[in-house]
Amino acid sequence: MPLSCPDTDNAMPSPASRPRRCPRRCAGNSHAPLALHELSKRSLCRGFSDEISDINQEDFEIVWVSAASMPVVRMLREVAGRMLQGPACGCRTPALPCRFLGTSPRQIPADANFHSTSFSEADPPRVLITGGLGQLGVGLASFLRKRFGKDNVILSDIRKPPEHVFLSGPFIYSDILDYKNLRETVVNNRVTWLFHYSALLSAVGEANVSLARAVNITGLHNVLDVAAEHGLRLFVPSTIGAFGPTSPRNPAPDLCIQRPRTIYGVSKVHAELMGEYYYYRYGLDFRCLRYPGIISADSQPGGGTTDYAVQIFHSAVKNGRFECNLEPGTRLPMMYIDDCLRATLEVMEAPAESLSMRTYNINAMSFTPAELAQEVLKHIPEFQITYNVDSVRQAIADSWPMNFDDSNARKDWGWKHDFDLPELVTTMLNFHGSESRIAQAN
């Protein structure tokens, strides 16, 4: 039921105008500006609570969604007008519980503090990583624990951790689809920074669209709300998959047409836009990097299109050959995990004033399966690669950028990669070589 108000509709807060102090100084906190529809719903709860106390939730929803009837529109306009004359913080407590609002968006409580928590060496952040048992999370936890201390970094996931992960530092079960559980985790552990890694990647997402939609979109909404409510600094990774066939592909700049054709890509564009919206709207300290395909030695990829570039090393060392599921000439941007994790920490530690954007491309190298195989051959002369193309993955790869323009990240916060293709291949083969020598010795 869109009610429009020129005063509020055109008054998009700029980051410079935040945070806002409540003029009434209730609890001494700052508050998020409330959308007009939220104001009017709150007013309905407050001003008319007595009158509507005997209607049930269905009645309320019908009033709300089918308010074409003039008396209802008039009533809402009146209460909205009244609210607009009142304090902008909406700091009074609704007379009705929020759940009474049924399908309405979850409201950010009036006592939320929208400042991102500051961090100094003496006072390290308390970190939560969601979806931390995938390809990247365990490495991120170990990297952050070196910087902030073991007990300040909590890994979470819905899966059971392997023993060495469980023993390496704090781990808790946390399902991002369970808002209450997520909130409890943040509150009980005094979390100040959240790295949101839970997701279904591109190939598995296409195989299970409804689960991908739930985890990647509904889950993100939960994370955004908890982060805004508790003033967290929030990192959400995006991907080369957030671009599509109509984006410039060689290279893809930060700002261009984004029309991905996978549920994964659509959910990541959604995350980029929602994070940026929460930043402008509520002052949420949202930071996002678009990762290339990430290549790691000691963790397995979770069902993406770039997985071949991880699996090839394991197969090359173990069997001397590899069957690739992409065509030999498929060029994609890639990055070694150490560069990825360092970039993630660097952007999280970057001074706010150095960030001209909320979402940055980061890049390191770009290669095809044939070029990668050539580089492997330099170390394993008997290595053989064959191709058995997976049409779903190939179609996805063909719609993604071949190269990434990350000049803004380099300019704004000094991004610089360490690993190019030769260093990547040497590092990966050394790791798998020593692993297999250890296995043989045992």
Ligand SMILES: NC(=O)C1=CN([C@@H]2O[C@H](COP(=O)(O)OP(=O)(O)OC[C@H]3O[C@@H](n4cnc5c(N)ncnc54)[C@H](O)[C@@H]3O)[C@@H](O)[C@H]2O)C=CC1
């Ligand atoms: N690995 C890569 O090449 C790239 C990864 N990214 C992004 O980085 C993040 C981490 O990626 P990976 O570690 O590779 O992903 P992954 O697929 O290996 O791991 C994702 C994790 O999320 C967990 N998860 C699923 N549903 C959940 C739920 N309801 N609640 C909590 N956790 C849940 C899974 O159990 C899994 O451990 C993802 O957001 C991904 O989109 C972006 C670009 C490249």
Ligand SMILES: CC(=O)[C@H](N)C(=O)O
């Ligand atoms: C590049 C990614 O986001 C991921 N590795 C995938 O291939 O889905």
